[in-house]
Amino acid sequence: MSAFLALVRRDLLLSFRIGGGPFLGLAFFLTVTAMLPLGVGAKLNLLGEAAAGFLWVAAALASLLSLDRLFQADAEDGSLDQLALGALPLEFAVLAKAIAHWLTTGLPLTLAAPVLALMLNMPEAGYATLTLSLLIGSPVFSLAGAIGAALTAGLRRGGLLLSLLVLPLFVPVVVFGAGAVSAAINGFEPGAAFLFLGAVSLFSLVLGPVAGAAALRIHLS
Amino acid sequence: MLRFANPKKFLDLSGALLPWLWLGAIGLMGWGLYAALFATPADYQQGDSVRIMYIHVPSAWMASFIYGFMFIASVVGLVWKHPLADTAAKEAAPIGACFTAACLITGSLWGKPTWGTYWIWDARLTSVLVLFFLYLGYMGVWAAIEDRAKAARAAAILCVVGVINIPIIRFSVEWWDTLHQGPSVVRFENGKLAPSIDPSMLWPLLAVAVGCTLLFFALLFVRMRTDIARRRIRTLMTMKAAA
Amino acid sequence: MDFGKYTWFVWTSYGVFALFVGGIIVATLRSAARTRRQLEALTDEQGRPK
Numbered sequence: 001m002s003a004f005l006a007l008v009r010r011d012l013l014l015s016f017r018i019g020g021g022p023f024l025g026l027a028f029f030l031t032v033t034a035m036l037p038l039g040v041g042a043k044l045n046l047l048g049e050a051a052a053g054f055l056w057v058a059a060a061l062a063s064l065l066s067l068d069r070l071f072q073a074d075a076e077d078g079s080l081d082q083l084a085l086g087a088l089p090l091e092f093a094v095l096a097k098a099i100a101h102w103l104t105t106g107l108p109l110t111l112a113a114p115v116l117a118l119m120l121n122m123p124e125a126g127y128a129t130l131t132l133s134l135l136i137g138s139p140v141f142s143l144a145g146a147i148g149a150a151l152t153a154g155l156r157r158g159g160l161l162l163s164l165l166v167l168p169l170f171v172p173v174v175v176f177g178a179g180a181v182s183a184a185i186n187g188f189e190p191g192a193a194f195l196f197l198g199a200v201s202l203f204s205l206v207l208g209p210v211a212g213a214a215a216l217r218i219h220l221s
Numbered sequence: 222m223l224r225f226a227n228p229k230k231f232l233d234l235s236g237a238l239l240p241w242l243w244l245g246a247i248g249l250m251g252w253g254l255y256a257a258l259f260a261t262p263a264d265y266q267q268g269d270s271v272r273i274m275y276i277h278v279p280s281a282w283m284a285s286f287i288y289g290f291m292f293i294a295s296v297v298g299l300v301w302k303h304p305l306a307d308t309a310a311k312e313a314a315p316i317g318a319c320f321t322a323a324c325l326i327t328g329s330l331w332g333k334p335t336w337g338t339y340w341i342w343d344a345r346l347t348s349v350l351v352l353f354f355l356y357l358g359y360m361g362v363w364a365a366i367e368d369r370a371k372a373a374r375a376a377a378i379l380c381v382v383g384v385i386n387i388p389i390i391r392f393s394v395e396w397w398d399t400l401h402q403g404p405s406v407v408r409f410e411n412g413k414l415a416p417s418i419d420p421s422m423l424w425p426l427l428a429v430a431v432g433c434t435l436l437f438f439a440l441l442f443v444r445m446r447t448d449i450a451r452r453r454i455r456t457l458m459t460m461k462a463a464a
Numbered sequence: 465m466d467f468g469k470y471t472w473f474v475w476t477s478y479g480v481f482a483l484f485v486g487g488i489i490v491a492t493l494r495s496a497a498r499t500r501r502q503l504e505a506l507t508d509e510q511g512r513p514k
Contacts, residue, residue, distance in 0.1 A: 147378075147379075147382055151362060151375050151378065151379060152362075152365070155365050155366065157365075158365070161358070161361045161362070161365050164354060164357055164358040164361055165358040165361070165362070165379060167354060168351045168354050168355055168358070168383065168386065168390065169382070169386055171351055171390050171393060171394070172386075172389050172390055172392075172393035175393040175394060175396065175397040176393060176396075179396070179397060196393070196396070200389065200393075203389070207382065207385065211378055211381075211382050214378055215375060215378050218371050218374045218375050218378075219371065221371075254478075258474075258478070263467075268467075268468065268469075268470060269467035269468060269470040269471075269474060270467075270470045270473060270474065272467065272470075272474045273473065273474055273477045273478075276477065276478060276481040277477070280481065315488060315491075316488055319484040319485065319487065319488040320484070320485070322484055323480060323481050323484040323485065326477070326480045326484075327477040327480060327481055330473045330476055330477040330480070331473065331477065333473060334469065334470055334473050433485075436485070436489075440488060440489065440492050443492050443493065443496050444492050444495075444496075446496070447492075447495055447496045447499045450499045450500065450502075450503050451499050453503060454499065454502050454503055454506060457503075457506045457507070457513050458506070460513065461506075461513075
């Protein structure tokens with residue numbers, strides 16, 4: 001357990017010291033949100049309708065940006081081999097790194113989402129649901145994303161391939177997440193969407209570390 | 222099954238089967254497509270646009286069949302570490318991607334006169350589109366990783382993860398589809414897959430479907446034989462360079 | 465063959481089908497022929513290396 005926490009702490013520290021930590025992801029989130037009205041026009045009712053889905057898509061894209069570095073730096077400097085040799089099973093190492101990734105991307109986006117929803121004129125009924133759905137669903141971006149990151153670790157130009165690999169895995173989260181918010185806005189009970197979202201999230205909690213570790217072992221052998 | 226896993230045995234067997242596969246594929250597809258275009262009646266509801274169904278439905282069937290085939294080959298490759306299974310999965314992917322692309326485009330060409338739009342975001346179309354992305358990603362992994370054994374295992378893991386995810390994706394887009402139900406869309410799902418389809422339409426459809434399946438195996442065997450030959454060339458070149 | 469208002473759609477979709485399926489057939493056969501020529505240049509009639 002202490003090795004697990006040490007790994008989470010190390011990745012958090014690294015992201016703060018070299019990448020600006022959570023602020024870079026937030027800046028990206030803010031930039032694309034500013035682009036949306038510029039692109040589709042400043043019609044408030046149009047923006048309000050699209051806001052929930054757009055924020056979910058933006059969250060998916062924002063987490064993609066940092067995913068290709070999830071294992072890349074460790075593969076390059078050899079710390080990945082150290083991790084594989086250590087006492088901590090590789091599955092848990094992948095989980096620790098995914099958690100650290102979520103803490104620096106998914107969590108800040110979740111906290112910032114209501115502010116951005118306000119800027120996009122999203123109906124107020126959806127705010128709580130949006131935050132809660134991102135809290136439950138955004139870990140999938142880090143957990144399922146870890147599979148793609150592990151498959152492309154050690155490739156020189158893995159970034160584009162990575163997005164092709166993980167976007168199909170992101171489809172269910174975006175569907176249920178944005179679905180929950182639009183249900184809440186339209187006055188329906190978002191409970192069913194939350195249950196599905198939770199199920200997808202729990203499922204990727206298992207699948208991500210297992211498949212990610214299997215993929216990492218390929219590059220280590 | 223594993224008896225044919227030896228490359229030599231595979232070369233013998235596939236060499237013997239190939240002429241029959243080609244013959245069957247060309248015969249069935251030739252007759253089926255001719256009948257589809259000229260001999261079958263127009264549907265009383267869909268008119269002549271129903272003729273697109275004779276290529277669209279077999280393409281859709283091939284798109285999922287080939288992914289299933291790749292899944293089995295990937296599992297065999299992962300568990301028994303068999304190079305021939307890896308080759309089979311690798312060489313099946315481009316064929317599957319072609320059928321998936323054909324399925325999407327013919328479907329949208331059928332949708333324009335029937336539904337009034339080239340593309341609707343319904344569950345079926347969306348999940349086939351995601352399947353197409355899965356094919357592209359799978360081929361991308363093979364292309365990106367130079368070491369063959371590593372590429373095979375990475376691609377196999379991706380394929381297995383993809384298959385685990387297909388039901389979830391399917392379920393999510395179906396759920397989403399009921400949420401976003403557009404009122405203008407007329408559905409013909411019964412017209413497409415109803416078992417009460419007239420025999421004069423059923424036989425050409427079956428002929429094209431079976432013909433496509435035979436064509437897939439013919440192409441797969443040719444591609445696998447090419448791949449084996451290519452590896453042999455590499456070995457010979459290395460031996461020459463070393464000598 | 466004329467299919468009324470569907471003529472363009474029917475023929476275009478058959479054309480697309482022919483393009484994709486024909487395309488993969490041609491690509492497969494061409495690469496097979498090229499590889500066979502390369503292998504023949506390196507081996508004798510019995511398939512042994514030259």
